[in-house]
Amino acid sequence: MKIKAAEAALQHVEDGMRLGIGTGSTAEEFVRLLAEKVSGGLRVQGVPTSERTARLCLELGVPLKSLDELPELDLTIDGADEVDGALRLVKGGGGALLREKIVASASSRMIVIADESKVVETLGKFPLPIEVNPFGLATTRIAIEKLASKLGLSGDLKLRKSDDGAFTTDGGHLILDAFFGRIPDAEALATQLNSIPGVVEHGLFINMASFAIIAGPAGARTMQAK
């Protein structure tokens, strides 16, 4: 299904495009298909949203530029952990949310590619990744807990781990995964998380996706915001 979504997204890529390239297993299927088109003559310049995506692109011959070299992009194609009917997203399961958000915001359009399992009524079942500065971690955690309680949210904040200690993002930050279960007012949470100084970014992407391509057993469908 990930491949079906990636194939459908590839139809939106045009010759000469400046392309933001997402992170995760669905985005990687897109990179593989894109690389085949590139070897067939399609000219694109890609800006990767993570070191992991950059490595795959380089391995497969997809030409890359940095965002500083190409600060304005035509299109970003990326996966998501959750998509609701208003095309609000939870992202960051792969830990790349900060670069993903910067790249998506530099793009004229963002297309989300996902399988049906990612479509939800209300965001929050997937733990919300919150990228934080390592300095003052305990203070930032308390501030997030207080904010959550003010908004009527509860649930653990778990420091993301890797095999050799705390997980560190490409930008050298940490991730607190917030197990809220349900986020009825994603806009309020998004705005108020941004006002906590130790929060670098969060995985709520609101008003960013132009549309989503959702793949199920019967094929891929386009999902517009309701």
Ligand SMILES: O=C(CO)[C@H](O)[C@H](O)COP(=O)(O)O
């Ligand atoms: O936000 C992301 C990475 O930070 C990914 O897009 C998200 O986790 C979806 O990944 P996958 O396609 O593997 O399910």
